[in-house]
Amino acid sequence: MNAQPPVALTIASSDSGGGAGVQADLKAFARCGVHGTSAIVALTAQNTMGVTAIHQCPPEFVAAQIQAVFADLRPAAVKIGMLFSAEIIAAVAEALAAVDLAGVPIVLDPVMIASSGARLLREDAVAALVAQLFPMARVLTPNLMEAQALTGLAVEDRAALSEALVRMGAQGALVTGGHGVRPVDHLFDGASHLEIPVQRHAVAATHGAGCTHSAALAAGLAHGEALAVAARQANRVAGDAVAHGLVELGAGDGPVDALNVRSLARPAQ
Numbered sequence: 001m002n003a004q005p006p007v008a009l010t011i012a013s014s015d016s017g018g019g020a021g022v023q024a025d026l027k028a029f030a031r032c033g034v035h036g037t038s039a040i041v042a043l044t045a046q047n048t049m050g051v052t053a054i055h056q057c058p059p060e061f062v063a064a065q066i067q068a069v070f071a072d073l074r075p076a077a078v079k080i081g082m083l084f085s086a087e088i089i090a091a092v093a094e095a096l097a098a099v100d101l102a103g104v105p106i107v108l109d110p111v112m113i114a115s116s117g118a119r120l121l122r123e124d125a126v127a128a129l130v131a132q133l134f135p136m137a138r139v140l141t142p143n144l145m146e147a148q149a150l151t152g153l154a155v156e157d158r159a160a161l162s163e164a165l166v167r168m169g170a171q172g173a174l175v176t177g178g179h180g181v182r183p184v185d186h187l188f189d190g191a192s193h194l195e196i197p198v199q200r201h202a203v204a205a206t207h208g209a210g211c212t213h214s215a216a217l218a219a220g221l222a223h224g225e226a227l228a229v230a231a232r233q234a235n236r237v238a239g240d241a242v243a244h245g246l247v248e249l250g251a252g253d254g255p256v257d258a259l260n261v262r263s264l265a266r267p268a269q
Contacts (some may be wrong), residue, residue, distance in 0.1 A: 006222040007073050008034045009217060011092055012081030012111075013042040013054075013120070015182050019255030020046075020208035025079060025215040031237055031258040032219035037073055039065035041088045048207060048250025051120070054085055055242040059091035062134065066095040077222035078104060079215050080137075082111040082120045086128040088250070105138035105221045109214035112146050126150070134169035139227060141188075141214040144179040158186030159193055166190055169199060173212035174231055178206070187231045194228050196235045205254030206247025 008029050011263065015021035022038050029036035041062050043052040053165075069075060069177050078096070096106070110129060112121045130150070132141070142165070148154060152162040158175040172189040177198035185196040193265035216237035220230025241256035249255060 001155075005033055005035045006076040006219075006224075007037060007216075008077045008079065008218050008222045009037045009039065009066070009073075009075040009081075010079045010081065011039045011041060011062075012079070013044055014040050015035070015044055015046050015179050015208075017207075017250070017255070019048065021082060024208035024211035024256070024258070025081065027258045028212045028215035028237060028241070029219050031241075032223070032233070034214055034219040034222050035073075035077065037069045039069065039092075041092070042082065042084045045174045048252035048254055052254065054084060054120075056088065059087050059132040061240070062088060062091045063095040064133075065100065066092070070099040073248060075104060075222070076171050076224075077107065077218040079107045079109065079209055079218035080133065081109045081214065082126070083129065084120060085122050086125040089125055089128045089132055093136065093248060096136060101136075105218075106133075106136050107139055107214050107218040107221065108133055108137035109210060110150060111210070112149060121161060130168055134165075137151065137170045138221070139172040139174055139187075139217070140165050140170045140208070141174050141217060143176050143210055147173075147175045156181060156233065158182075158184065158195075159188065162186055162188035162193070172227060174234075176210065177208060177214045180247045185231065185235050189227055194231065196232055198235065199239050199243075201239070201245075203242055203245045203247060203251075205247045205255045206242055208240050209242050210254045212241045214254055216258075 010025035026036040147161040162173040182200040217234035241258040
């Protein structure tokens with residue numbers, strides 16, 4: 001009998017289009033051999049063309065979901081994605097502080113703006129994110145624009161950006177390489193730097209790539225991998241998901257496909 005898979009928890013928002021958010025995270029967890037659990041903080045009305053509405057969950061219900069998962073399933077890693085508001089950030093921070101996090105690394109993806117341009121983190125919530133959740137994070141996973149916005153540095157130097165993010169309170173930072181001139185993921189673990197080349201694909205289906213990357217990173221940590229090893233895995237999984245992106249779905253930027261559903265056999269009739 002195979003060993004029990006590790007458990008990972010995603011604390012993020014639902015994407016009704018299935019491309020990003022909790023849906024992308026659970027697919028990435030499955031791709032990496034991890035049992036995925038979730039605490040949904042908001043619902044988005046969303047498709048490939050954009051976000052049309054956001055409905056925030058009650059903060060106490062967000063906390064209840066986190067507590068329920070930890071009380072029975074004991075995640076080996078936590079991934080945090082879109083949180084939307086200062087109220088939700090406070091609820092998540094308080095709920096995590098109330099459970100046993102010993103040995104449980106947290107991957108914080110500071111989702112701020114959707115690829116369609118919709119704001120996914122209120123402007124007045126940024127300071128709360130930095131103050132309350134950065135110190136809990138083993139590693140941050142912003143894209144280039146998010147790293148620039150958070151640090152106030154208008155540069156593409158990912159080494160400088162990652163160091164600045166660590167000075168803001170996180171233990172480590174991985175600035176992803178999907179944007180900008182140089183296609184490279186840059187990891188600074190608080191002591192040393194690592195660059196991981198990114199293969200860019202000419203595919204108009206990148207929706208959910210960032211979520212997939214951070215969830216795959218959390219999955220690697222859930223398996224007990226070192227941060228650098230997990231970062232390389234996340235790079236491969238996210239790149240493969242983009243390469244198999246479902247361009248034909250929807251009228252906008254299609255979703256990435258971490259599971260390569262085209263290759264899966266249909267159930268017997």
